[in-house]
Amino acid sequence: MKFEELGLNEQLLKAITELGFENCMPIQEKAIPLILNNSRDLIALAQTGTGKTAAYGLPILQLGDFSKRHVQTLIVCPTRELCVQIKNDIVDFARFMKNVKVCAVYGGANIVNQMNEIRDGAQIVVATPGRLLDIIKRKKIDLSKIDKVVLDEADEMLSMGFIDDIKDILLETPDTKNTYLFSATMPSEILYVTKEYMNNPMEVTAGVKNSGADNVEHFYYVVQAKDKYLALKRIVDFYPDIYSIVFCRTKTETQEVSDNLIKDGYSADSLHGDLSQSQRDYVMKKFRNRNIQILVATDVAARGIDVDDITHVINYGLPMELDVYTHRSGRTARAGKSGICISITNLKETGKVKQIERQIKKKVTQANIPNSNDICEKQLFFLIDRILNININEEDILKFIPNIMEKLKDVPKEELIKKIVSVEFNRFLDYYRDADKISLDVQFSKDDNEHNRDRFFINLGNKDGMNLVKLCKYIAKIGDIDDRDIRNFEMKDSFSFFSTDSKYTASLLEAFRDIELNGRRIILEKSEKPSGGRGGSRSGGRSSGGGRSGGGRGGYDRDQRSGGGRSGGYGDRDRDQRGGGGYSGGGNRSDGNSSFRRDRDDKNSSGNKRYGSDNRKPDSGGSSRGGSPDRSSSGGSRPPRKRY
Template sequence: MAASFEELGLSRELLKAVADLGFEEPSPIQILAIPPLLTGRDAVGQAQTGTGKTAAFGLPLLERTTESKGVQALVLCPTRELAIQVSEELSKLAAYRRSIFILPIYGGQPIERQIRALAKGAQVVVGTPGRVIDHLQRGTLRLDGTRMVVLDEADEMLDMGFREDIELILAQSPEDCQKVLFSATMPQPIRDLSKRFLREPEMLTIAHKMLTVPAIEQLYYEVRPYQKMDALCRVLDSEGFRKALVFCATKRNVDEITVHLQQRGYQADGLHGDLNQTQRDRVMGRFRSDGLEILVATDVAARGIDVDDVDAVINYDIPHDVEGYVHRIGRTGRAGRVGRAFTFVTVREQYKIREITRYTKARITQGQLPTLRDVHNIRTSKLLEEVRSTLAEGALDRWRLLVEDFQAENFPEGEAVARDMAAALLKLLMQRDFGAQEAVSESDPLAVPPRPAFDDGPRNREQRPRRRESGPMSRLHLNVGRTHGATPRALVGAITGESGISGQSIGAIDIRNAFSVVEVAAELAEGVLVTLNKGVFISGVRISAKMDEGPDPAPRRAFKPGPRRQPSAKFKKPRGSTTGRKQFEQSQDV
């Protein structure tokens, strides 16, 4: 098996895009899938979200796409959110092939805009089954020249009632077209679909090794993506590791986390494949000699690390596979020492922890992140313990004389101020070592209540109250408005879906012609801003968000929802009944 992207047979442009994204080595599913897909073979892959499957089919797809106008590749996704995500990832991979136009088509966006984009000659289309069928029936999308069709999360599409749509789309694609199917599970309907439409497909399944995990205490914390940095600092502050290894998925993450830790006062440095041997030796020398507390590294760079006294391993990004997890945590608990491993897991990555537990038979306990008050108390306790140890050691004559001279000079009348002096010294030490600790806020930005399974978002100003009567709100200015087709539902769905906050944290929404103003709970606003500015799309527009310093938008006319539009009779399909999800998507298509 290939151990690097260079060995997979990819073009220079794609390799450069992969390097820009910070990936050092392909994931197991990419190693398995890319070579056969480059040859044009049909394939069935079993892979879940987060394993790198988008690049597994995306890189061969882009490699086989030419500059000729017309649809050459079609990717089907179960939801519009996934269609947008896949489209964005393919666009990043195609950064150095600017002549390739990637178009997402899905319900909820004006179809006229999509028709115009298709007419310009998009080569790659990423869409939901309902909207793809709509374009096929209108004649605005033709699959005559399609070279590759990919079904992403096929089992979910079947569960949502899209089987007839998928079969119709596959039937209209050319017989010699390459067909690729990715699914998290392999139920019988998936097997039937592959037998009917795929030609001797390559089976892409990762076989896990039987692994044993050393006797290491293992915990995981469920966090939102934007909370990881604060969560990392909480763990480091509360545990006080002498040496800790932090693992990341990409070189870019290593650089960003290292800078953040250094800015927060930690003795930290990074290690990844872009460093030359001299730089690597310097970083490792400091880590071995206790000049560094924290080493942030990618899996590739960490292969040469041989340090016996690492207190803990922290998986900032959970690894792609079980083997990677075992290799990572094996860096601690060496030479008979006690080791600990911490893993940050998002909601969509829960299955990975279950998979690791199943294959390794290890006990991985879900932990509760320490609160701000917990960290404050732990720091205070450690400092007081140091004071207690110093008192027990004695040899304080020199320092006692200094205190007596200070007391005689400043309190000549012999006032009893020893307790106040001790308190003042303790305060100075705490502020010197840990920053101002005058008060610990009861509100904790990491203690966000669980997100409900489905939040329909605000309907108008009057119907949705603020998050809490006394809670401060911040206004965010977004560069998408009424002329772009923005709706309160779309804004709330994008903000809650991308940043992971609850719909209850969003207040009033004011949609103008060219922009929108959205109120968000003040303590979450910075995290939401960072997330939205990382390439989020709303109504087909790449979002640029900033704090709004203008007047309160309340005087504007409030949004008032009208009755939901029903699908027009001329767009109804002659086939049998559809599921509620399909009816919803069709209603959005009209």
């Protein structure tokens, strides 16, 4: 539907046309006629970025009497950024109207200047709850003649703890006013406000209540907690033209991730509560102007950010509240565009994925972290596309062309193309040459398990210096199978269970027939699949000193947390790989001398490491012992990243 069909006056239509708008968004199509033609309250449910400001701002401007110099409309919103943005939008809409004064009232700015603007006749006041209550208590604003109140992003104000402030503000306004409540979700506290403080409200919904935006794709990646930063880097490298917000839970984590990205050559900055207002404004200006590609932010600091072209939202760990996920994902796919929401999770968080799917009424797909080939191919063709589509400045480059042509005249075309591409591409090729897999395959229940898979027992666990990634790579190396076919790991101190396609069963048992590690025989046996979908028990295969039940919950043991310190500092090598033997034969533990720590020391002194009876050794991943480190896993400085 076009704006001309909504009943707006000529001044507003002229402003809308000049601003470049033609067709209205669904929430605008539904809300504008209701506000214009009814004197009832309104509840409007719509995701962030769907055009809510115009949905209430345009009819408020049309219905206002701007010959009078008192506050007529009060718009309450959660953050300073949103407050300023709403004010600017309404000023833009009113560009062809006379005598319209809009005032923004928020913390962190001079309160005296704000009170003077109100005194000088502002008819529309846009305010954050805390600063508005301060001005009310000082008796510097008269709300007795208010005829309209807008509560924008009401659920955000609830989550920020402003619900009592909202109630206090509403009590200061006349009972005869109209209240328009806009929210992405409808939690119980907001529902209470609608029943207590609104009168027979109309309700409109753009999309499904409490659901995610239709044009957002949702993915999640499961990695060990210590590999989250490595996973983030790979995701960013896989999307060369990414323009993203990375959400973190704490201010400390936000600053740390941002610092690491900047150190590794990425175009990034941070936004969190420890920044001053001038610093926040500076960071947001850079982000809006696309001088940075990645904004690392806390939820509170990012509230009110309205940037239309964000391509990706990345959750650096799942949020505690489901509604927060909905709000985060709503930062992308705005104004009818598509977007991607990515969550980097660990094993403990995977149970939340099903809850999120029920909340947003969409599938959240598990994906593998991009591997080195994926990233290098994506970067290569991104470079080629840039070369093909770049604008040539004929006038400035013309004077250099003769000398360039002379210098390159003896270079064959094919070789020249290879050299041009290699200038940029070699950085990624070198960087990811020996990169390890860091994704973990996870399934939720026995109902999700694939058919034709067998479960195995192996007498290697945490106390052997193993983690999930290392054990997966070790089994794949010895068994000569693709590590992506190894799933459903459950690690204990001295043994582990895993599953793989049954077509590998015979060859896997044969491959491990006479394997030793640190002088200890490695036992791999087919186990019975437990009825509960977890654990397992040894049966069949080779026997070595009696059976041992696998039982228990399995999963991720508390003492399994390997590595430590800041992400990216050690790659996928544990900072402290403790020994202590493992499970051998009838349950006897070998002494600490069989640990990986001694083996690593021996490697350093002798330069030769025995790995199994046939001297094979696994891919050592992020920190090859005695060799050059893998930069992609070590978290070391990434090659300088050019800004485009």
